[in-house]
Amino acid sequence: xxxxxxxxxxxxxxxxxxxxxxxxxxxxxxxxxxxxxxxxxxxxxxxxxxxxxxxxxxxxxxxxxxxxxxxxxxxxxxxxxxxxxxxxxxxxxxxxxxxxxxxxxxxxxxxxxxxxxxxxxxxxxxxxxxxxxxxxxxxxxxxxxxxxxxxxxxxxxxxxxxxxxxxxxxxxxxxxxxxxxxxxxxxxxxxxxxxxxxxxxxxxxxxxxxxxxxxxxxxxxxxxxxxxxxxxxxxxxxxxxxxxxxxxxxxxxxxxxxxxxxxxxxxxxxxxxxxxxxxxxxxxxxxxxxxxxxxxxxxxxxxxxxxxxxxxxxxxxxxxxxxxxxxxxxxxxxxxxxxxxxxxxxxxxxxxxxxxxxxxxxxxxxxxxxxxxxxxxxxxxxxxxxxxxxxxxxxxxxxxxxxxxxxxxxxxxxxxxxxxxxxxxxxxxxxxxxxxxxxxxxxxxxxxxxxxxxxxxxxxxxxxxxxxxxxxxxxxxxxxxxxxxxxxxxxxxxxxxxxxxxxxxxxxxxxxxxxxxxxxxxxxxxxxxxxxxxxxxxxxxxxxxxxxxxxxxxxxxxxxxxxxxxxxxxxxxxxxxxxxxxxxxxxxxxxxxxxxxxxxxxxxxxxxxxxxxxxxxxxxxxxxxxxxxxxxxxxxxxxxxxxxxxxxxxxxxxxxxxxxxxxxxxxxxxxxxxxxxxxxxxx
Amino acid sequence: xxxxxxxxxxxxxxxxxxxxxxxxxxxxxxxxxxxxxxxxxxxxxxxxxxxxxxxxxxxxxxxxxxxxxxxxxxxxxxxxxxxxxxxxxxxxxxxxxxxxxxxxxxxxxxxxxxxxxxxxxxxx
Numbered sequence: 183x184x185x186x187x188x189x190x191x192x193x194x195x196x197x198x199x200x201x202x203x204x205x206x207x208x209x210x211x212x213x214x215x216x217x218x219x220x221x222x223x224x225x226x227x228x229x230x231x232x233x234x235x236x237x238x239x240x241x242x243x244x245x246x247x248x249x250x251x252x253x254x255x256x257x258x259x260x261x262x263x264x265x266x267x268x269x270x271x272x273x274x275x276x277x278x279x280x281x282x283x284x285x286x287x288x289x290x291x292x293x294x295x296x297x298x299x300x301x302x303x304x305x306x307x308x309x310x311x312x313x314x315x316x317x318x319x320x321x322x323x324x325x326x327x328x329x330x331x332x333x334x335x336x337x338x339x340x341x342x343x344x345x346x347x348x349x350x351x352x353x354x355x356x357x358x359x360x361x362x363x364x365x366x367x368x369x370x371x372x373x374x375x376x377x378x379x380x381x382x383x384x385x386x387x388x389x390x391x392x393x394x395x396x397x398x399x400x401x402x403x404x405x406x407x408x409x410x411x412x413x414x415x416x417x418x419x420x421x422x423x424x425x426x427x428x429x430x431x432x433x434x435x436x437x438x439x440x441x442x443x444x445x446x447x448x449x450x451x452x453x454x455x456x457x458x459x460x461x462x463x464x465x466x467x468x469x470x471x472x473x474x475x476x477x478x479x480x481x482x483x484x485x486x487x488x489x490x491x492x493x494x495x496x497x498x499x500x501x502x503x504x505x506x507x508x509x510x511x512x513x514x515x516x517x518x519x520x521x522x523x524x525x526x527x528x529x530x531x532x533x534x535x536x537x538x539x540x541x542x543x544x545x546x547x548x549x550x551x552x553x554x555x556x557x558x559x560x561x562x563x564x565x566x567x568x569x570x571x572x573x574x575x576x577x578x579x580x581x582x583x584x585x586x587x588x589x590x591x592x593x594x595x596x597x598x599x600x601x602x603x604x605x606x607x608x609x610x611x612x613x614x615x616x617x618x619x620x621x622x623x624x625x626x627x628x629x630x631x632x633x634x635x636x637x638x639x640x641x642x643x644x645x646x647x648x649x650x651x652x653x654x655x656x657x658x659x660x661x662x663x664x665x666x667x668x669x670x671x672x673x674x675x676x677x678x679x680x681x682x683x684x685x686x687x688x689x690x691x692x693x694x695x696x697x698x699x700x701x702x703x704x705x706x707x708x709x710x711x712x713x714x715x716x717x718x719x720x721x722x723x724x725x726x727x728x729x730x731x732x733x734x735x736x737x738x739x740x741x742x743x744x745x746x747x748x749x750x751x752x753x754x755x756x757x758x759x760x761x762x763x764x765x766x767x768x769x770x771x772x773x774x775x776x777x778x779x780x781x782x783x784x785x786x787x788x789x790x791x792x793x794x795x796x797x798x799x800x801x802x803x804x805x806x807x808x809x810x811x812x813x814x815x816x817x818x819x820x821x822x823x824x825x826x827x828x829x830x831x832x833x834x835x836x837x838x839x840x841x842x843x844x845x846x847x848x849x850x851x852x853x854x855x856x857x858x859x860x861x862x863x864x865x
Numbered sequence: 866x867x868x869x870x871x872x873x874x875x876x877x878x879x880x881x882x883x884x885x886x887x888x889x890x891x892x893x894x895x896x897x898x899x900x901x902x903x904x905x906x907x908x909x910x911x912x913x914x915x916x917x918x919x920x921x922x923x924x925x926x927x928x929x930x931x932x933x934x935x936x937x938x939x940x941x942x943x944x945x946x947x948x949x950x951x952x953x954x955x956x957x958x959x960x961x962x963x964x965x966x967x968x969x970x971x972x973x974x975x976x977x978x979x980x981x982x983x984x985x986x987x988x989x
Binding site for chain 1: 869871872873874877901902903904905906907908911913914915916918919920921922923924925926927928930931932934936937938940942943944945946947948949950951952953954956957958959960961962963964967968980982984985987
């Protein structure tokens, strides 16, 4: 095997130095031409993004959880339309691999369609697949294009592309190293048949999504080629190089404006596939010095015997979700923005596992890194004049429900419900609350389907859909709340359900500056659900999550949200779908009482939380704020705080003697260092 | 030199090289040390912060034997400067260590200044 080493993957994220020709072309750009050229690339990519969504079949593709990108001849990412920012990290690794390993055999030709989904070769996890096309102009390789998205079926040991029970890559279904799947602008029929075979559970999703990627990459190629023809080869070559230069300069300038120092964040998770255990899923130390950032993950728990592991480039990809969304939001989505950023990954950790490791649920393993980067960067940034851009971490739940079986339309299906992952609450900001049900932390542009679409796509009905009260992290600025839905099997005798999840015992993200994190996400099933009664209550507009949980419509069964594949019979509750809230920012007693009262009226915060956490007295019936009682209650809260607080050193002396029970430390590693205790055996 | 507003409730007095409460000015100790050492610590069961919502093994409240909520409180004004969710006995995180020498150098050489909001601003 010749899969790229960790060092090669990290090196591929760096921009290839300009050659003399590129430099001359960049220097020759006329004033104003650069800006117009940049916008033109964005227009081309936006057209591709739209085509991608309209061509895809899987829920994730339709929702826009994807990316369309263009690269220079060396494979450096120049710009993209997103979508899912984490995908931006992948193609440079793959293209540079193709150039170094396959440039001679089978060679790279005009009309080639290259493809991969293997994390060992630079991917995120194998449901995330990419089609890549070279762009030739006058017989010269001048650029590359790519389209990436998530298809929820890979022919793994369980449906849905993210098998919970996989213990090695050999149980994860289709894993394709970078390979040519089409020539002369046509996909090969034998390859499509192979995809259909791997995708037997959801053939249309798998083959249509594959074609959508190729179609999109080709559309961007055609438009880029038109630009070459119209503007001339030197202009476009110079433009792509100059975009890299500007992106790097912009990134370095921004980082340099923050305060030098060392910033740390530890996050924790509670499940590795089907095995519950406490893990430090990210120990992050961020060193900011001048215009450079170093992220060191030493101290992260060991790799797990599950699919909850992430190869390093997948971790970088998850950090890119935050970095492109919050830090470099005004720069091109470009390899060059990562030029001033380096990484240290401890070998055999869950963020740098062995080559045989299962990584199909890497998104669950990487939520800690995705959360910690927000925390560390915010601390470095707050003391600068960029403080208004600071935000607490997103909820980063990503809990995914997979449904599979025979649909009401008589077709086999295996897909993910896009609604809950696209309606998480946003982390609170330095200047205001996080948005409620804002979207998908992996893809801020993703669109949640409406209930009618869900009921058309899946054999189920959705009697209840609402914001999830109290799910936003409390704080001076509140984390946005997530959502809750009730899903009931309908129109079919049964279906299969599984859930890729964690955070039923503890939450992963840390809050910021005295706020609180969001609540845990339990698995709730209503045994013997009375659908007619629930629908009648919904019709009256009075059905709430609290009423579902008081047992009126079926016996409440509490379990982990993550679950292995199991059947759900007709007219039974699948699960109460929960989409997590965002973390909170600042002291809750610093929140204006009027804001708390407004939240109570809007059913986003309960009267009890208003009283016990915010120290605000609100009449449950009228929503009226009692100003005097609130002032008095807040004084009481402050007094109680001071009286229960103990000096730091005194607290630590007692705290250091404690340790969680061994029964929940199965996958933690050595306590508290997190070092590997014994190597994993993977046959 | 000046005071820089480095956290929502945290200031760094560069002259004295000491941490201070942004709200009441209470001294949290030397900048070379962890500012949390100057704060009170309150340990809470997560169910006090996150109502369980219903009965069951898995609820909306994180489990208290897995994780604790630590609140770091200003001894002067009671402001909750920080909070952290940690397993019992897990080392407390030193979240912020500022390179004071670098900061002073940037101010001294004129490449940066502290603006009226107490924020570091690059001089271009």
